[in-house]
Amino acid sequence: MYPKLVALDTDWTLFWGWLKVNEWGKGPGAYVPAEDNIEKRNYWEIQDRTNHNRACGMYADVPKIIQDILKNGAKLAIVSRNTSKGMCDRALWHWTIQDQHGKDKRVIELVNFNEVYDADKTTHFRKIKGWTNFDYSDMILYDDEAINNTVEMMLGVTFQVSRDQKGLTWDNYQEGLDIWRRTKAIHSLWHGTALNSYPKRKLIGFSGMDMGTIQQLEAGGRRTDRKEAARWGFAMYVADDPRVAIWFNQWIKTYFPGVATTVCAIYARDGDIWDRMNKIWVPDSRNDLKQNRASDFALGWSEEDRNRQVAQWGVKKPYVLFSRHPNMGGTFPVAGRFNELVIYPQVQENLILTVRISDNELRSATNVYYQGKIREWNITIPQETRNDFARFRENIG
Missing domain, CATH: 3.90.175 (Diphtheria Toxin; domain 1)
Structure with missing residues (x-):
């Protein structure tokens, strides 16, 4: 048993570091827009071409996790309150992983729902539900900010937090799935109030x-x-x-x-x-x-x-x-x-x-x-x- 949709946050969940539009691309020879200043440093890391001290890096278990999501037939969503969708999209374009068939793909190509804007994350999930008609109980969010657990309290999306800027690890991913499965296990059909x-x-x-x-x-x-x-x-x-x-x-x-x-x-x-x-x-x-x-x-x-x-x-x-x-x-x-x-x-x-x-x-x-x-x-x-x-x-x- 597996969720129909798995949603991942960006900064400090998918990758370490901050993608802030007001900080990147501020050095000499900077391009406009800011995302044009993102360049690949190596397989794991991206950097600011105008200031190499500014960088972000994909967490080590993320490629395996995304591949597992795809192997289980789930939809992949990016759900972030980052104020620059352009920056996030470009970062996910630079990072490549193997899909469920073992083929190299850019992460952005594997995303089904790309919800990056500064709003309470219940807004993101209401939009996703409108497009998919999935029950909230068939969705899970991995996030490093506990404030976003409103999606569980308000809607019923399973919420799994990542702590201490360690990002999304395989163990953290599995614990979230275990919570989702235990929640499914206590479900008793609703037949009205009689x-x-x-x-x-x-x-x-x-x-x-x-x-x-x-x-x-x-x-x-x-x-x-x-x-x-x-x-x-x-x-x-x-x-x-x-x-x-x-x-x-x-x-x-x-x-x-x-x-x-x-x-x-x-x-x-x-x-x-x-x-x-x-x-x-x-x-x-x-x-x-x-x-x-x-x-x-x-x-x-x-x-x-x-x-x-x-x-x-x-x-x-x-x-x-x-x-x-x-x-x-x-x-x-x-x-x-x-x-x-x-x-x-x-x-x-x-x-x-x-x-x-x-x-x-x-x-x-x-x-x-x-x-x-x-x-x-x-x-x-x-x-x-x-x-x-x-x-x-x-x-x-």
């Missing part, structure tokens, strides 16, 4: 939400609101205790006047898939893993850093996250800390069923009690989490 359409459904909690979010989820989609990044990122926040969901439902109305809300029961469409999918219970004490709202840049990297730490605990994307939330005080209906389940958009769209429930149904609803589901649901519990529970004299089971 409970009897899902004979293997499983109740996993309750959530008080605004009607805009509910309507997106009731259509089999995902929550796309980026106005507020809660503790563990852009997600659905679900409680095992219906009283907690009722309280937060009212909290939203209090702090966001005029917003219509209701409490919903949250189900997995297929309980078997739910039981075996990746889950992690994180320690609330790890504030470094929570969302950093200082800037869009910090926001993106806080998400990727959390994913990296969760992977070090043995749980890889896509996953859901459990934690203990500090008590809200005042009229909050339970004593001490309470449980929250964080469901990210990739899981929402592939596996979650959201059903509005009446006041009568709420009054008779019972606590799902997440600590009692650890074995059945295959929730990974790091030692740090056990220590966090012990610190509060709580039982994790």
